Amino acid sequence: MGSKRENNKIKFEECPFQEAMDLVSGKWTMTIINTLMSGKLRFKELERAVEGINTRMLVKTLKELESKKIVKRKAYATVPPTVEYSLEEKGIALQPVIKEIQNWAINNM
Template sequence: MDLLSGKWTMSVINALMSGVLRFGELERAVPGINTRMLARTVKELEERKIISRKPHPTVPPTVEYSLTEKGLALKPVMQALQAWAVANYHRAQAEQS
């Protein structure tokens, strides 16, 4: 659980479930995150072998991020959490009415 405890960790992993993203694309895919926090989050996830970082020798330099096998193994967990959130959101809305 400690691997996934950061505020932005699940959002970054969820964004990468759709495939390979460059840093700017990843930043746009995670609303509310700032550049510094995204850089810290992807570095931590890379150290934990959940995402991989692939730099390209271009001008300006580009870097692509993708999920590793370990990261892809989180897909059913993420789907279950999303299903739970949707079900409970609708339930909470019904209870407030």
């Protein structure tokens, strides 16, 4: 039988902090979420707003965020196709966290 200390350890996979960090850990993830905090954006608008990202990486990151229910993708049947991105409830819930990180950066960097 393990010691009391070993029994109280949280498994890496079950750690809420680690799960949250895995959710938002991509290089562009927080930047995209922060950009979408201002409201819905079309793909090209989002691509222009996120300085330094290439199209392939933006598509990949948006797909990941969509699969995690942080970003919502809405496609319109127009010619050419129109696609808008906005934050889901999970993404909106990250706003205070992002604001606090921004405040910390302003005060400490």
